[in-house]
Amino acid sequence: MARELYTARLAHKECISVPAQCFHFVFVLEGMESFSYAPGQFVSAVAPDQNGKQQTRAYSIASAAKANRFELCVNRVENGFFSNHLADLPDLPVGSAIQLHGPHGHFVLQDPITDSIFVATGTGIAPMRAYIQWLFPEDGPDRSQGKEIWLVYGTRHETDIYYHEEFEALANRKPNFHYLATLSRPQDGWQGLRGYVQDHVARLIEERAARLGQPLPQPPVDPSIPPAALNFEIYAYICGLNNMVASMRERLTGFGWHKKQIVFERYD
Ligand SMILES: Cc1cc2nc3c(=O)[nH]c(=O)nc-3n(C[C@H](O)[C@H](O)[C@H](O)COP(=O)(O)OP(=O)(O)OC[C@H]3O[C@@H](n4cnc5c(N)ncnc54)[C@H](O)[C@@H]3O)c2cc1C
DSSP states (O other): OOOOOEEEEEEEEEEEETTTTEEEEEEEETTOSOOOOOTTOEEEEEEEOTTSOEEEEEEEOOSOOBTTEEEEEEEOOTTOHHHHHHHTSOOSSSOOEEEEEEEEOSOOOOSSOOEEEEEEEGGGHHHHHHHHHHHSOTTSOOOSTTOOEEEEEEESSGGGOTTHHHHHHHHHHOTTEEEEEEESSOOTTOOSEESOHHHHHHHHHHHHHHHHTOOSSOOOOOTTSOGGGOOOSEEEEEEEOHHHHHHHHHHHHHTTOOGGGEEEEEOO
16 A cells, blocks of 8 residues: 655755764645654655656654654765755755655654663764653653653764754753763864763663662563563663664673663664
């Protein structure tokens, strides 16, 4: 059965990193009053390529649901069809459109909200930004329920830390939101964290376990408990390219984390 295609009109496009060629987009859905989705879900964008063949690519929504708008964060992939199609959409006069279906995906927050570690590299920050906007809305009640939320965000260079000021401002405002940006190839003068996200996540898990007096690795979960009844007090949400996701999952498993505690989305 053919999926229903929506038309999304570009309302704003901004290059948020020239070196990484990363763009932030705001789209408005035509003929719809609201677009409802869970933070962390993605849309499937559809467009014909130069040979007239329909191409479809997934893009995580980078904002919490708000009326009929949604935002994307996309970087150009060398010789990639869709990322360049989006990056080249004319911004002015406002009005370029794309076709899409969705929302799709299961990379969503567990209910109830627990302490959570959001781990992202590159444009893997997109669904994390949606989570964060939903948990800590600017114009509504806080949904974080006082749980500790860590965002561990890794990129190579300082210029590729997308939405840096937004996250810094939120961390200053919300004592239970902790923002750790780390660079794998920092230039001289970078005062922040260095190295890979995996190491920083490992460190904060060790510190948290010590603070709570918990053993590491954690003892295995009783296998007689049915999976649907498993409720953990902390989850990790990981998004980015497969190498990072795989290595982060392995690290967490090494701490005795259960696979149900590790929610992930791979972009490749
Ligand atoms: C669930 C999901 C959500 C996603 N959300 C986002 C998002 O929010 N922002 C975003 O920028 N991308 C996102 N992606 C990746 C996106 O779907 C495309 O794969 C990406 O934009 C490249 O598409 P393309 O048509 O430009 O390249 P293609 O024409 O498909 O590929 C060109 C070449 O680039 C390589 N390649 C493909 N994807 C990537 C990649 N992501 N990084 C590096 N090399 C790649 C391919 O192996 C190929 O050699 C997401 C992917 C998934 C599965």
